[in-house]
Amino acid sequence: MTTATIQQGNVIxxxxxxxxxxxxxNLTRRVIEAFPEKELFDFSVGGMRPFSQLAIELLSIxxxxxxxxxxxxxxxxxEEGITATTKQELLALWDTATxxxxxYFSQIPEEDFSQTFNLFGQxxxxxxENVLYFIDxxxxxxxxxxxxxxxxxxxxxxxxxR
Amino acid sequence: MTTATIQQGNVIxxxxxxxxxxxxxNLTRRVIEAFPEKELFDFSVGGMRPFSQLAIELLSIxxxxxxxxxxxxxxxxxEEGITATTKQELLALWDTATxxxxxYFSQIPEEDFSQTFNLFGQxxxxxxENVLYFIDxxxxxxxxxxxxxxxxxxxxxxxxxR
Numbered sequence: 478m479t480t481a482t483i484q485q486g487n488v489i490x491x492x493x494x495x496x497x498x499x500x501x502x503n504l505t506r507r508v509i510e511a512f513p514e515k516e517l518f519d520f521s522v523g524g525m526r527p528f529s530q531l532a533i534e535l536l537s538i539x540x541x542x543x544x545x546x547x548x549x550x551x552x553x554x555x556e557e558g559i560t561a562t563t564k565q566e567l568l569a570l571w572d573t574a575t576x577x578x579x580x581y582f583s584q585i586p587e588e589d590f591s592q593t594f595n596l597f598g599q600x601x602x603x604x605x606e607n608v609l610y611f612i613d614x615x616x617x618x619x620x621x622x623x624x625x626x627x628x629x630x631x632x633x634x635x636x637x638x639r
Numbered sequence: 640m641t642t643a644t645i646q647q648g649n650v651i652x653x654x655x656x657x658x659x660x661x662x663x664x665n666l667t668r669r670v671i672e673a674f675p676e677k678e679l680f681d682f683s684v685g686g687m688r689p690f691s692q693l694a695i696e697l698l699s700i701x702x703x704x705x706x707x708x709x710x711x712x713x714x715x716x717x718e719e720g721i722t723a724t725t726k727q728e729l730l731a732l733w734d735t736a737t738x739x740x741x742x743y744f745s746q747i748p749e750e751d752f753s754q755t756f757n758l759f760g761q762x763x764x765x766x767x768e769n770v771l772y773f774i775d776x777x778x779x780x781x782x783x784x785x786x787x788x789x790x791x792x793x794x795x796x797x798x799x800x801r
Contacts, residue, residue: 488752488767489651497771522684523789590650605650609659610799613778617798620782627685636779637772 491587494605498612499575500639505535505615506571507634508622514564522628529567531618533559536570538611540577546594546604547581554597653749656767660774661737662801667697667777668733669796670784676726684790691729693780695721698732700773702739704758708769709743713760 489497509517509532518529526534537556545552561567590605600607626633651659671679671694680691688696699718707714723729752767762769788795 487649488653488656488749489771491650493767494650497768501775522786523791525786525789587650605655606659609651613663614798616775616778617782617785620779621786623779624684624687624783624786627687629685636776 491582491585491590494608495579495582498608499578501612501615501619502539502571502575502578503639504634504636505532505619505622506568507638508619508626509564509567509571511626511631511633512564512622513629513631516625516629517564517567518562520625520629522624525621528622528625529561531622532567532571533561535615535618536574538614540574540581542596542607542611543578543581543585545596546607547584549594551595551598554599653744653747653752656770657741657744660770661740663774663777663781664701664733664737664740666796666798666801667694667781667784668730669800670781670788671726671729671733673788673793673795674726674784675791675793678787678791679726679729680724682787682791684787687783690784690787691723693784694729694733695723697777697780698736700776702736702743704769704773705740705743705747707758708756708766709746711756713757716759716761 509528512520512528516527518527521527533556536559537554541552541555544550559570561570585604590608591603593601594604594607595601596607600610602610623633623636671690674682674690678689680689683689695718698721699716703714703717706712721732723732747766752770753765755763756766756769757763758769762772764772785795785798
């Protein structure tokens with residue numbers, strides 16, 4: 478490892494980044510659980526997508542994106558084949574993605590995170606930026622889910638619980 | 640710098656973390672701008688706080704928290720004295736905070752980010768986790784602002800623009 482690499486900074490490591498993401502995914506799982514079965518699939522505010530559909534987007538990114546990064550595949554983004562019609566099915570997909578993410582994240586060497594990759598043949602950024610984007614996008618949509626829950630009169634899980 | 644420190648991982652550096660945060664802050668600024676003057680201060684969904692109040696929370700964290708971390712002060716969290724009654728005033732506070740954050744962030748040595756600090760005398764975590772929390776909390780509340788804008792029939796800024 479060169480001095481140049483060290484000087485890039487060392488404030489967040491690979492294991493810390495994964496723990497951070499899975500902590501957020503754990504909270505998102507509890508937001509899915511907090512929705513009543515029906516409203517998970519048909520309630521929204523302002524013409525937006527219901528929370529189940531936002532969760533399908535997150536599932537179409539997390540596992541597939543990590544697999545694509547680990548193997549440097551330019552597979553396009555797709556939600557096809559990622560479907561759930563009940564809360565139980567959605568939670569099962571969520572738990573499978575947890576393992577998929579752990580598996581492929583561990584295959585990405587630490588030094589690769591600063592390398593550029595054209596994710597989904599569309600988003601050409603350093604890998605660490607792509608991973609931060611997945612987390613940011615999840616927090617963003619989950620924040621929207623909090624508003625849906627509040628509009629339904631339901632207390633969401635505490636934001637700081639992971 | 641010891642080998643042990645290096646082995647903690649090196650996927651996100653100090654400069655990258657600040658750039659990431661300020662990119663998000665830039666987007667949040669555009670969300671504030673997107674609100675009509677009146678609705679910025681009095682519109683919300685589900686009994687939540689209006690977006691101006693969420694922005695005041697973010698302003699009560701960002702600059703004050705960075706100053707507290709840089710000087711290791713246990714000042715309690717407070718929104719007192721951070722007020723705005725117009726969009727212009729709120730944006731001016733936002734821009735001042737941008738400089739404050741840059742100033743104090745630069746004073747925190749890279750090796751300190753893994754050190755534990757009891758922020759606001761209440762949140763005892765490694766400094767890098769505290770900074771990630773500020774960013775997460777901002778994305779979370781801004782996501783809620785997106786729903787308010789959609790409910791008002793206003794197109795929010797693109798999430799990926801920073």
